[in-house]
Every structure is written in C-alpha cells, then in structure tokens.
Amino acid sequence: MSEVLMEARNLVKDFPAGRHRAVHAVSDVSLELQEGKTLGLVGESGCGKSTLGRMLMHLIPPDSGEILIRGTPVTWLSDADFMKYRRMLQMVFQDPYASLNPRMSVRSLIAEPLETYRLHESRQETTRHVLELMSTVGLPEEFLHRYPHQFSGGQRQRIAIARALAPDPDLIICDEPVSALDVSVQNQILNLLKSLQQSRGLAFLFISHDLSVVRFISDRTAVMYLGKICETGPTEDVFREPLHPYTRFLTASVPMPDPHRRQERPKMAAGEMPSPISPPAGCRFHPRCPYAMPECSRTEPKLRRCGERQVACHLEK
Amino acid sequence: MKEALIQKEVLILDGLCAGFPARRGEVRVLDHVSLSVPKGKITGLVGESGCGKSMTARAVMNLIRHPGRVTGGRILLEGRDLLSMRKKERRMLQGREMAMIFQDPMSSLNPVMKVGKQVDEAVLVHEHVTHAEAKRRTLEMLEAAGVPDPERRYHSYPHQLSGGLRQRIMIAMAMVCRPKLLIADEPTTALDVTVEAQILDLMKEMSAKGTAVLLISHNLGAIARVCDDVSVMYAGKIVEQADICTLFDRPRHPYTRGLLSAVSSLRDGSEVLSVIPGHVPNLARLPAGCSFSPRCSCRGKECMEKTPEMREISPGHRIRCLWEEPGKKPGEKELETEGLAAE
Numbered sequence: 137m138s139e140v141l142m143e144a145r146n147l148v149k150d151f152p153a154g155r156h157r158a159v160h161a162v163s164d165v166s167l168e169l170q171e172g173k174t175l176g177l178v179g180e181s182g183c184g185k186s187t188l189g190r191m192l193m194h195l196i197p198p199d200s201g202e203i204l205i206r207g208t209p210v211t212w213l214s215d216a217d218f219m220k221y222r223r224m225l226q227m228v229f230q231d232p233y234a235s236l237n238p239r240m241s242v243r244s245l246i247a248e249p250l251e252t253y254r255l256h257e258s259r260q261e262t263t264r265h266v267l268e269l270m271s272t273v274g275l276p277e278e279f280l281h282r283y284p285h286q287f288s289g290g291q292r293q294r295i296a297i298a299r300a301l302a303p304d305p306d307l308i309i310c311d312e313p314v315s316a317l318d319v320s321v322q323n324q325i326l327n328l329l330k331s332l333q334q335s336r337g338l339a340f341l342f343i344s345h346d347l348s349v350v351r352f353i354s355d356r357t358a359v360m361y362l363g364k365i366c367e368t369g370p371t372e373d374v375f376r377e378p379l380h381p382y383t384r385f386l387t388a389s390v391p392m393p394d395p396h397r398r399q400e401r402p403k404m405a406a407g408e409m410p411s412p413i414s415p416p417a418g419c420r421f422h423p424r425c426p427y428a429m430p431e432c433s434r435t436e437p438k439l440r441r442c443g444e445r446q447v448a449c450h451l452e453k
Numbered sequence: 454m455k456e457a458l459i460q461k462e463v464l465i466l467d468g469l470c471a472g473f474p475a476r477r478g479e480v481r482v483l484d485h486v487s488l489s490v491p492k493g494k495i496t497g498l499v500g501e502s503g504c505g506k507s508m509t510a511r512a513v514m515n516l517i518r519h520p521g522r523v524t525g526g527r528i529l530l531e532g533r534d535l536l537s538m539r540k541k542e543r544r545m546l547q548g549r550e551m552a553m554i555f556q557d558p559m560s561s562l563n564p565v566m567k568v569g570k571q572v573d574e575a576v577l578v579h580e581h582v583t584h585a586e587a588k589r590r591t592l593e594m595l596e597a598a599g600v601p602d603p604e605r606r607y608h609s610y611p612h613q614l615s616g617g618l619r620q621r622i623m624i625a626m627a628m629v630c631r632p633k634l635l636i637a638d639e640p641t642t643a644l645d646v647t648v649e650a651q652i653l654d655l656m657k658e659m660s661a662k663g664t665a666v667l668l669i670s671h672n673l674g675a676i677a678r679v680c681d682d683v684s685v686m687y688a689g690k691i692v693e694q695a696d697i698c699t700l701f702d703r704p705r706h707p708y709t710r711g712l713l714s715a716v717s718s719l720r721d722g723s724e725v726l727s728v729i730p731g732h733v734p735n736l737a738r739l740p741a742g743c744s745f746s747p748r749c750s751c752r753g754k755e756c757m758e759k760t761p762e763m764r765e766i767s768p769g770h771r772i773r774c775l776w777e778e779p780g781k782k783p784g785e786k787e788l789e790t791e792g793l794a795a796e
Contacts, residue, residue: 180645180646180647288732288733291732318501318502318671318733319671319712319715319716320501320711320712320729323715323718323719323726323727324728326726327725327726327728330725345646348719348720349719351719352719352726385647386646386647389646389647389649389650390646390674391649391653391675391677392674392677392678393701393713393716393717394701395678395697395701398677398678407601408615408616408647409615
C-alpha cells in the first residue's frame with residue numbers, strides 16, 4: 137500500500153444562486169490520492185468534478201471540510217503560506233487555446249513557473265531547464281521562440297504539460313486535458329502523461345467525462361453524480377463489474393466503435409441529471425434508478441466499504 | 454434504372470469543391486467531395502477537426518460565409534441541382550425539404566423567445582396554416598422528439614431547459630415540416646454520454662420513418678451505433694467510403710485504419726495507445742501527392758508524387774489511396790516488397 141499524498145475529508149462547496157438558493161456543487165466528498173498513482177474522476181457535466189479539482193488545488197476555498205497534504209492540514213492556509221505546497225501541486229486545463237497567454241513565447245511560458253519559484257540563479261540555467269522540459273514533452277528545440285498561435289491543439293497541450301512539470305511537482309491535477317483534442321492526437325498526449333508518471337513517480341488526479349480515457353490512465357476510479365461520490369475502487373473492478381446502478385448505466389451508455397455490437401442498452405435511467413440547486417432527497421440517483429426502492433427516496437446511502445471498493449447504494453449491503 | 458436510383462438517393466454530392474480566396478490563389482477546403490444520402494438511412498461523415506465535414510454540410514445548406522464559396526461540382530436534392538437554382542427557389546427548400554441541426558443547441562436557439570414559438574415559426578414560414586394549426590403540429594412534434602410534458606415545455610425559454618432537451622427542441626424544429634433530408638452536424642458532441650445515447654436513438658427513429666439523415670461526427674462510437682454507410686474525410690477529401698460493417702471490419706485506407714486502432718486501443722487494455730504521428734496539415738500548404746502521406750506508415754515513393762484518385766476496390770467500397778494490398782507499398786517493385794516482408 138503506497139503512501140497517501142493528499143486527502144480530502146468531507147468537502148462541501150455551495151455557490152450562491154440568488155434568492156437564498158444555492159448550487160450544491162460538491163456535497164460531503166472524501167477521497168485519497170496516493171503517491172505516484174492516478175485517480176480518475178468521472179461524471180457527467182455539472183456533477184462537481186471540476187469544482188472538486190479546484191478546491192484541491194487551493195483555487196477556491198471549501199465551505200467546510202478539510203484537505204491534508206502528507207498528513208498536514210492545509211485547508212485554511214493563506215495564499216502566502218500555501219506557496220510551498222503549491223509547488224507540489226500543478227494543474228493542466230482542458231482548453232489549451234485559453235490556458236496559454238498568447239503574448240508569451242514558449243520559452244517565457246515554460247520559464248514562468250521556474251522564475252516564480254526562483255529555481256535558478258541565471259538566465260542561461262533557466263533556458264537550459266526549459267529546453268530539457270521541452271524535450272521531455274516532445275517539443276523540438278526550434279519551437280523555443282514561437283508563440284501559442286503557431287501551434288496545433290496537441291502541441292499547445294504539450295506546452296501546458298511542460299509548464300506543469302517545471303517546478304517538479306508531486307501531483308498534477310488534469311482537468312479534461314484531452315477533451316479538446318482529436319482522437320489521433322489525444323492518444324499521443326495520453327501516452328505522454330502515462331510515461332511521465334512512470335518515469336517521474338508523479339501522482340495524477342485525472343478529471344474526465346470520457347470513460348475510456350479514464351480506464352486507460354487510472355489506477356483507481358471515483359464516479360461522481362450530483363456532487364457526491366457514488367462509487368470508488370480499482371479501475372478494472374469498477375469498469376468490469378460496476379456496483380452502483382449509475383456506474384452501470386454510465387458504462388453501458390458509451391457507444392462502442394463496433395457496428396456489430398449495437399448493444400440493446402437496458403432501457404434504464406431515462407432523463408437527465410436533475411439540477412444541483414434542488415437535488416432529490418434520499419439517494420440522489422433514485423429518480424432515474426431502475427432499482428429504486430421506497431427506502432431510496434427517504435434515506436441517503438452512505439459510502440460503504442466493501443473490500444478495496446466503496447459504494448453508496450442501498451442495494452449493496 | 455437510373456431513375457430508380459435517383460428516387461432512392463435523396464441527396465447526391467457530385468465532385469463538390471469549395472474554397473476561400475487566399476493571398477496566393479485559393480485554399481481549397483472541399484476537394485471533389487462525392488457522396489449520396491439515401492432515403493430512410495443514416496449516412497455518416499467522419500473526420501478530425503478541420504477536415505471539411507462541417508463545410509460539406511454548410512455547402513448543402515448554402516451557409517458558407519463570404520468570402521468562402523462553392524467552386525465546382527453539383528448538389529442534387531432528389532435530382533434537382535441546387536447550385537443552378539435561383540436564390541429564392543433554393544431558399545424555399547431550406548427548412549422545408551432539408552433541415553439542419555447544429556452542435557451547440559444553446560447558440561442556435563433564440564434566448565428571448567419561447568421554444569414552442571420557435572418551432573411554430575418553422576411551420577408558419579413554410580406552410581399556409583393558422584397559428585392554432587401550427588401549435589398543434591409543434592406539440593405533436595415535441596412529443597415525437599421525446600420532450601416530456603410538451604404542453605408545459607412549449608412555454609419554456611431555452612435557458613430553462615437542459616442540454617439534451619434543447620437538442621430535442623432543435624430536432625423538433627428541424628423535423629416539423631417533415632423534411633426529406635436532415636443534416637446533423639455533431640448533434641451529440643456537447644452532450645453527456647447518457648443523453649447522447651438517447652439523442653442517437655431519436656435520430657435512428659427519425660430515419661426509420663423515411664427521412665434521409667447525414668450525420669457528421671468525429672466520434673466513431675456514435676457513427677458505429679447508428680449509421681448505415683460512412684465516408685471518412687481527411688484534409689478536404691473523402692478518403693474512404695463503405696457500408697458501416699465493411700468500414701469497421703476491413704478498413705483499407707491507412708488513415709481509417711489509424712483512427713480505428715487509435716480508438717480501439719483505448720478500450721482493449723493496451724499499455725501504450727496506438728497513435729497517428731504528426732498532425733492534420735494546413736490546407737493552405739498541403740503536401741505534394743497524397744495529403745496523408747507525411748503521417749502514413751505505409752507510404753511509398755509514389756505517394757509523395759502522385760495524387761491518388763477515388764477508386765472502387767469492392768462493390769460499394771471506395772478508397773483514395775495508391776496502396777494495392779497490405780504489405781505492399783505503392784511504387785515499389787515486387788522484389789523490394791518481398792525483402793521488406795522478410796525483415
């Protein structure tokens with residue numbers, strides 16, 4: 137069992153939505169990130185997965201709950217005090233067209249974090265480090281003085297990854313890093329991330345709505361629905377034998393690239409995710425769940441441990 | 454014989470070319486695109502971003518923005534050539550005989566108008582009916598598009614609806630005049646998987662009722678689920694065309710093979726994903742010969758010199774590639790090929 141790098145305990149985040157209402161983006165979520173491992177976080181849009189990622193990154197404060205890095209609580213540290221932890225955490229965003237400053241060259245983009253943390257004495261050393269990072273992510277040296285608009289989406293995402301790697305972090309939070317890319321390029325980036333993890337012992341929190349991507353890259357997977365985690369476990373177990381009805385529904389919905397397997401999907405879980413402003417009482421999935429029992433609309437199932445996995449469902453006891 | 458063919462094919466594109474003027478000459482975004490969309494079937498058009506699949510749809514709907522324009526070829530809707538029609542005549546067909554839905558339903562709907570009224574509008578513009586009759590048709594169509602509680606939803610504004618419901622409204626709006634052709638440009642890309650499945654089922658239902666559907670998508674999973682025939686596009690050209698099973702079972706163009714193995718390697722638990730090296734070329738600076746040759750793993754000398762033409766390799770299966778058979782590179786002599794195979 138590897139060491140716990142980061143732990144979140146009972147995180148809650150509501151956003152005001154006017155007229156004394158609130159969007160319950162994340163409700164009572166606990167999870168663990170282990171050193172050198174990848175945790176995949178999947179769910180549909182609006183389930184709170186990005187909000188969770190941002191809270192872990194110390195970009196937005198939680199309403200309540202606690203975040204610990206290697207056992208030290210860091211939730212309420214000021215930005216200045218958080219600096220030394222921030223170096224350990226980096227982030228890669230979804231849209232490489234929006235996350236890179238168009239007026240900065242590749243050199244200054246990648247050098248920026250090195251300068252922020254004052255890692256080098258001289259300009260030459262910084263440039264050498266930048267070139268080293270560029271070769272790590274597969275960018276040729278002659279790109280050093282080019283600007284983001286001269287690159288394709290995949291190359292931009294490589295720049296963003298080099299930036300994240302610059303301060304030599306322990307954890308990179310990837311928020312949908314490949315959703316904006318085409319399949320052929322998407323795979324190049326996924327291969328890069330996986331090999332970086334193996335060679336540098338990095339931990340990843342990999343947020344995505346794409347189940348097959350998460351299955352490829354993650355050691356463990358957590359499934360989120362309406363601000364709550366409904367199932368976690370080793371990736372292969374979760375995909376091969378989903379315990380929660382929502383996970384089952386999600387895995388069955390992914391269209392297979394095989395015309396011979398136009399599987400008759402179970403006619404289950406019609407409709408869409410309800411609004412997080414007024415989540416249903418009891419189990420949040422019960423209005424769409426084909427196995428809903430009277431109990432499901434009354435009491436909320438707790439996340440229960442069964443072996444290496446955890447599931448929040450009244451059916452699993 | 455020929456007439457029977459025309460009857461079945463609702464839309465035929467024949468050597469369609471389109472381009473944008475550039476500093477030197479013209480950037481050709483569609484290069485001799487030929488395909489047909491038969492009645493009651495879903496025809497898929499698949500490719501990566503920038504390959505020209507949306508331009509194809511826009512050319513049919515006459516939506517290409519100035520200064521882009523169609524520069525050649527024919528677009529036949531049930532045998533009538535759209536490009537030689539007068540503007541007004543063509544305008545009357547749009548919305549009534551052919552309709553289109555877009556990727557992002559939020560930006561295609563009027564945010565300050567009730568969605569029911571927006572569907573009504575489609576009927577009122579094209580047919581001489583009363584408002585009451587239009588409303589009746591709208592409610593009927595909303596029901597058919599799977600909108601729950603249509604009476605109530607008729608009075609909703611777009612921002613009050615979820616993404617899936619908005620796309621259902623768009624489909625209702627497109628289908629309310631019972632068009633013969635429906636063009637769907639990435640209709641599920643902005644939606645979640647669970648909703649995507651529902652919308653794809655709905656499209657299947659619409660085509661079963663007799664509408665010809667042209668489904669444009671980058672998602673091979675979605676294409677595999679509902680399409681009958683598929684065309685694969687790369688850099689403005691169609692590179693492979695076949696029925697769905699042939700294309701997925703026996704893809705012949707190296708690009709199609711690359712795409713399919715990229716997608717399937719994500720699913721079969723491989724340690725390293727298969728990729729197509731490089732990236733999509735800039736249309737203004739296309740490589741000589743075959744546009745795919747710089748990224749192609751099976752290119753031969755000839756590929757960099759000769760531009761391949763579309764050719765039929767078995768009934769209904771066409772490729773734009775010089776590759777004769779697996780293991781044999783174009784332009785190389787038999788002997789060399791044997792030498793390669795032995796390695």
